[in-house]
Amino acid sequence: MRDPSIRRIHEAYVTGQRFAGGVPRDVISASWRRCLDAGIDPESHEAPLVYDEGVIGEIRSAHALSALLPMFRQTLLQVADETAQAMVITNAVGDVLWREGHRQVLRRADRIGLAEGFRWSEPAVGTNGIGTALATGRATHVYSAEHLARVLHEWSCTGAPVIDPDTGQILGCVDISGAADSLHPATVALVRAAARLAESDLTLRMRERDERLRSRHDATGPGALVTLSGRVIGGDLSLGPRVRLPESGERLLLSDGRVALIEPLGDGYRLCLTASRATSQLTLTVLGVHQPYAYLNGARIPLSLRHAEILTLLASHPRGLTAERLCCLLYGDGGNPVTIRAEIHRLRAQLDGAVAAKPYRLTCEVSGDFLEVRQALATGELAKAARLYQGPLLPRSEAPAIRRARDELEVRVRSEMLSRGSVEDLWAYAQTSTGQDDAEVHERLVTMLPDADQRHAAASARLDWIDD
Incomplete structure (x- = not known):
């Protein structure tokens, strides 16, 4: 799609007009919707500064991608310099930790905050190669007026997320950015390849750590050897590939009801299975919080607003609710039970079977701040x-x-x-x-x-x- 056409589509989209000359790519239109819904102003001028020079060095040295910086330089930096572009590496929320490349491009990048310590997530600056790649979990290029912010229309950027093989979470993003006319068709493939190389290196390092952990600690007997992230690497592999470790405490309730004692090893944990079984414990925090959350057997679980609503209603109706009744409570007369069934399916997967069906009900011991306040009021415990x-x-x-x-x-x-x-x-x-x-x-x-x-x-x- 030619640049003038993209600019006309962008103008029509952000002003709410109709334009018959085409539509943006799906990944771009979805990003525009997210950013506009989040209140991003297309007239915004630069990224926000989140880290100053006094702390950025310490943050970089502690980040997992710091060890891979030589590989990124070897893979991308020469290309970036020769094509008048910049190599940018961020953390998982889009904060720029490293930036190197063509000097003239770096000077231009300073004017828009594409520099160390500035945040380039979608909620910070709108659609861009870094933020949109982090939001979608896929390599993404954003060209010219595909950027939501007009100040970025002279730029092109290609970003690819780097996934931590240990946790499955995004570690950060590697990006190539430059003038819009410097975008090369092979840039996306190159950046994606650099991200995959980084993941391969991280996988090798992870396996070496696992082997060292296994060599130092006996994994035989009724239990399992577990990494700091909860991956099961030895012993009772019937526990599955991963367990959810609690944030505190010495006991772990397994999905089958068994109780395991957690023995810290410094570089991992040993789970010692016991003969006892226990009921799951679910604790809800929903009073006065913008982001509700729950604790399931000691493990903190962030909740979407809809899931928090469902759990609050189920906790208030211990005998259970049908899909139709739950739908009415959530949506009124205009709701669709099919929507509720889909949400319950996702919630059950998130809570490891703590929600039963027919009717929908909680199968674990439930507590919560709102339940405790109700009880305190009923018993006159005002303090x-x-x-x-x-x-x-x-x-x-x-x-x-x-x-x-x-x-x-x-x-x-x-x-x-x-x-x-x-x-x-x-x-x-x-x-x-x-x-x-x-x-x-x-x-x-x-x-x-x-x-x-x-x-x-x-x-x-x-x-x-x-x-x-």
Whole structure:
């Protein structure tokens, strides 16, 4: 697609107009949608600085790709220099850790923040070879006006993610960037090959570490030898290729209900299987948080908003919910149970069988901040309720049942704090996102707190701000 055509498509897309002259490539249109939905301004001028010179060196030396820098230089740097481009290497969130190449290109790159310490993720600068490759997990080239930000229309960039063979997670991105007219058809293949070479090198290093771990520690007997990332490399391989290690504690609940004791080895762990079995433990954190999460047997699991909504409703209905009823609670009368079944399928895979079907229900022991607040209010433990209530239930949710539960819990907490709460309870509530703008709460605090108490002055100042 020729550059003038891309520019006309870009102009029509970002201004919401219709253009009959063509459409952007699928990867580009999907990226534009993500970036515009995230509030990226096409008129933005440069990437944000996240690391200054005082810390970038330490961050680079600690990154797994630092050992592969000679290979990247040998593979890409000469080509980048000869074709008036720059080689850029980032971490997993798009922060530039290394940048080398043609001097004139580097000077131009400084003007847009394509330099060490600046962030080039999609949420930071919009569609670009680095951020879009990280977002999609695939090698991606972005040419001229395919960039969402107009200031980048004179550039072309090709990025490829590097996957850690140990964890399966993205380690970073390797990229070649330069003037739009310097894009060579072979650039994508070259950058992709460099990323695959890096992964091959990392795989070899991982296998060498595994062999050293096996040689130092006995893996025989009823148990398994496990790497720091949870890969099973010896012993009872029936545990599967990987176990999810808890963030803390000495016990691990396996998917079949068995309990394993975790013995730290420094460079790995030994799992010692016991004869006991235990029920899974699921703990939900959904009060006042933008990103809800759960702990399953000690392992932290980030939750999407929809999955957090489902788990909150299932935790509130221990006898279970049909797909139709759950759909109504989440979407109202216009929902489709097929959507719920698909979400439950993904959730069950994420939670290792903690969700059963027909009806949908939780099969493990469940606790959660909102359940504990409800219980504390029911038993009159206001100090506990004030301590646990960190804000509204799933504040971003628009699901009808969650909105009702959120409003009900907020009203109950506020009412109890105002009518029977101590000054400490009321002060704790005043720090939440809803309590901090509540004039009645701060009026009560002003009357309850002595003038010499620093909280009296803070409550008075907040009350003046609310009244204004």
